[in-house]
Amino acid sequence: MNFFLNKWFSDWLAGLGRITLLTREAVASCLTFKFDRRDLAYQVYFIGIKSQSVVLITGAFTGMVLAAQTYYQFHKIKMDTATLAVVSVSMCSELGPVLTALMVAGRVGAAIAAEIGTMRVTEQIDALRTLATHPVDYLVVPRLLASNIAVPLLTIEAMATGIAASYFVGVYLLGIEPTYAWWNMLKYSHDSDVLIGLIKSFIFGGIIALIGCYKGLTCEVGAQGVGRATTEAVVYASISILISNFFLTLTLEQLAVLLKV
Amino acid sequence: MIEVRNLEKSFGEQKILDGVSFRIENGESVVIIGRSGGGKSVLLKHLIGLLQPDSGEVLVDGENIVAMNERQLLRVRRKFGMVFQGAALFDSMSVADNVAFGLRRHEHLTETEITKRVAKALEVVDLPGTENKNPAELSGGMRKRVGLARAIIYEPQIVLYDEPTTGLDPIVSDSIDKLIIRVRDHLKVTTVVVTHDMRSARRVGDHVLMLHDKKIHANCKPEALFASQDPIVRQFIDGVADAQETLF
Numbered sequence: 001m002n003f004f005l006n007k008w009f010s011d012w013l014a015g016l017g018r019i020t021l022l023t024r025e026a027v028a029s030c031l032t033f034k035f036d037r038r039d040l041a042y043q044v045y046f047i048g049i050k051s052q053s054v055v056l057i058t059g060a061f062t063g064m065v066l067a068a069q070t071y072y073q074f075h076k077i078k079m080d081t082a083t084l085a086v087v088s089v090s091m092c093s094e095l096g097p098v099l100t101a102l103m104v105a106g107r108v109g110a111a112i113a114a115e116i117g118t119m120r121v122t123e124q125i126d127a128l129r130t131l132a133t134h135p136v137d138y139l140v141v142p143r144l145l146a147s148n149i150a151v152p153l154l155t156i157e158a159m160a161t162g163i164a165a166s167y168f169v170g171v172y173l174l175g176i177e178p179t180y181a182w183w184n185m186l187k188y189s190h191d192s193d194v195l196i197g198l199i200k201s202f203i204f205g206g207i208i209a210l211i212g213c214y215k216g217l218t219c220e221v222g223a224q225g226v227g228r229a230t231t232e233a234v235v236y237a238s239i240s241i242l243i244s245n246f247f248l249t250l251t252l253e254q255l256a257v258l259l260k261v
Numbered sequence: 262m263i264e265v266r267n268l269e270k271s272f273g274e275q276k277i278l279d280g281v282s283f284r285i286e287n288g289e290s291v292v293i294i295g296r297s298g299g300g301k302s303v304l305l306k307h308l309i310g311l312l313q314p315d316s317g318e319v320l321v322d323g324e325n326i327v328a329m330n331e332r333q334l335l336r337v338r339r340k341f342g343m344v345f346q347g348a349a350l351f352d353s354m355s356v357a358d359n360v361a362f363g364l365r366r367h368e369h370l371t372e373t374e375i376t377k378r379v380a381k382a383l384e385v386v387d388l389p390g391t392e393n394k395n396p397a398e399l400s401g402g403m404r405k406r407v408g409l410a411r412a413i414i415y416e417p418q419i420v421l422y423d424e425p426t427t428g429l430d431p432i433v434s435d436s437i438d439k440l441i442i443r444v445r446d447h448l449k450v451t452t453v454v455v456t457h458d459m460r461s462a463r464r465v466g467d468h469v470l471m472l473h474d475k476k477i478h479a480n481c482k483p484e485a486l487f488a489s490q491d492p493i494v495r496q497f498i499d500g501v502a503d504a505q506e507t508l509f
């Protein structure tokens with residue numbers, strides 16, 4: 001038992017080391033502009049534009065259900081007009097970035113791992129290297145930058161859609177008084193909530209792209225290897241998003257208090 | 262010039278290369294032969310730094326590439342072109358984009374110049390007019406030709422071929438052999454071919470290296486190899502299986 005635990009821990013540590021080295025290599029490559037701008041534009045299109053439906057539906061229905069649930073609880077203590085404020089703060093600082101990132105991890109993280117994994121299995125990555133092209137410059141950097149650009153934009157979209165959808169459910173379906181609800185929302189939502197959400201989504205974007213690329217680049221040979229890499233990319237990215245979200249919330253909220261944002 | 266000194270490589274417990282040493286002069290055409298699974302492709306990948314040995318040295322024009330990191334290797338790899346066993350074409354790109362890949366990445370040319378160079382390279386490999394096709398639409402032989410066009414478009418000094426005729430019919434294999442000879446003579450490149458096709462080895466090679474039991478067993482001219490009475494060499498050339506041996 002101890003042997004297996006030790007092996008699991010040393011494998012986990014080695015994987016963490018490799019992904020750190022990949023991150024370092026990718027950041028260094030970003031700073032020296034070795035990537036192709038056309039590839040970056042295509043990846044922004046693939047990650048950003050192609051994820052529209054997923055993000056809009058997630059944002060809208062999360063906002064709606066949150067509004068309904070909050071209303072039913074607050075109605076008991078006659079605080080109906082605080083509903084939108086709760087939805088707004090939750091959507092901006094927590095649910096918007098986390099749910100968007102989880103949806104993008106499922107769609108984009110899997111696609112990145114499958115594409116790069118197939119390239120590895122069919123020797124296309126070796127072919128890149130023989131053509132004097134670093135796989136990190138050509139494959140990782142455009143995806144990392146595109147994810148860092150697209151995920152925060154998608155998050156803003158999810159926040160706006162969620163708040164708008166909660167407004168319609170609250171006002172037109174549940175009968176909340178719109179003026180007070182809107183005023184309370186503006187009173188209790190701060191710039192720092194949006195800023196925290198955007199910082200988180202930027203980091204989550206990086207996590208999705210890096211884990212997808214890492215799993216693709218290290219995938220085992222064969223169809224089974226590509227399948228496993230794809231599954232692991234989604235699972236590891238989702239877990240990393242959820243765990244890092246907790247620490248980011250603690251750190252960023254403390255920072256917001258210290259800096260009085 | 263490529264020089265390999267005392268190269269050793271294992272995958273896990275299994276030793277693949279055990280003290281392999283040889284030298285390839287500029288402009289020479291060398292064929293590496295040996296049994297399937299004997300480490301020929303592994304050896305070839307060491308020459309361009311795709312694999313790192315456990316010990317030993319690989320010198321390309323006097324530089325030890327084993328000591329280099331991936332970024333330093335990129336500079337050395339511009340001297341090389343490589344044709345893969347399965348062609349390894351980028352399946353998300355057209356034939357033209359595959360062939361132009363190296364030019365677009367490393368040379369500052371206009372699109373008109375790139376189009377001209379691509380057309381010329383495809384003509385050299387007898388595939389004119391296929392620019393807009395996708396790799397999936399091509400046959401095995403055509404894919405290898407496109408792979409060759411991609412490898413030679415930026416006129417490398419050394420071209421490596423990993424089993425260029427494997428899986429092809431004898432007529433297509435013959436045309437690939439002629440193509441290798443044409444590229445060698447036309448571009449005056451150093452050629453290294455990994456194969457177990459003896460007909461191909463005889464036609465293409467100025468020199469033959471035979472890999473057997475993790476070591477270089479024979480290093481000679483093709484004529485000397487075919488005249489050899491060494492039982493291991495003879496068995497390989499004649500293609501005779503040993504009744505005592507488990508082959509699969």
